[in-house]
Amino acid sequence: MLLPMTDTPNGLLIAWHSRTGAAHMLARSAAEGAGNSAKILAAEEIRPDDLLAAKGYLFACPENLATMTGMMKEMFDRCYYPVLGRIEGRAYATLIAAGSDGEGAQRQIDRIAAGWRLRRIADPLIVNLDAQTPEDILAPKDVPETALEQARRIGEAMAAGLEMGVF
Numbered sequence: 001m002l003l004p005m006t007d008t009p010n011g012l013l014i015a016w017h018s019r020t021g022a023a024h025m026l027a028r029s030a031a032e033g034a035g036n037s038a039k040i041l042a043a044e045e046i047r048p049d050d051l052l053a054a055k056g057y058l059f060a061c062p063e064n065l066a067t068m069t070g071m072m073k074e075m076f077d078r079c080y081y082p083v084l085g086r087i088e089g090r091a092y093a094t095l096i097a098a099g100s101d102g103e104g105a106q107r108q109i110d111r112i113a114a115g116w117r118l119r120r121i122a123d124p125l126i127v128n129l130d131a132q133t134p135e136d137i138l139a140p141k142d143v144p145e146t147a148l149e150q151a152r153r154i155g156e157a158m159a160a161g162l163e164m165g166v167f
Helices: 022-037 048-052 070-083 103-116 134-138 145-164
Strands: 012-016 038-042 056-064 091-098 125-128
Touching: 012 022, 012 145, 022 038, 022 056, 022 091, 022 125, 022 145, 048 070, 056 070, 056 103, 056 145, 070 103, 091 103, 091 145, 125 145
Parallel strands: 012 038, 012 056, 056 091, 091 125
Antiparallel strands: none
């Protein structure tokens, strides 16, 4: 299904999914940094029109079993073909909440972004929360303030760069 062309894209779309709160905290912090320039949506709410309407994207999710969460993957699956060839060159960055290294989720998102021909404009922020036991993995998370501040700065920089036309 081909969607109608949208007006000139504007602003930053922050797409997030979280099971234990960490990725949501990172996404909210990035949105605070971006101010009114950002639209923050849970992955399950995002439709192709949301992607078409944005100048850039910040994807925030946890790593589960060495991959991005299923809900984030489902958002990419649902939106991939309707926007393919229509968002090329737009900026993106990532925020990953991980129990160990976060690299698996990061690689998956980068591969999808490469297919869409997006441009990474910031190094990945991977926050290792060291959750290794079943109880720790499933427990609600507290993200260190230093990581939340990094997410705020990424949101602020992305919003400013998009506004100025740098990205």
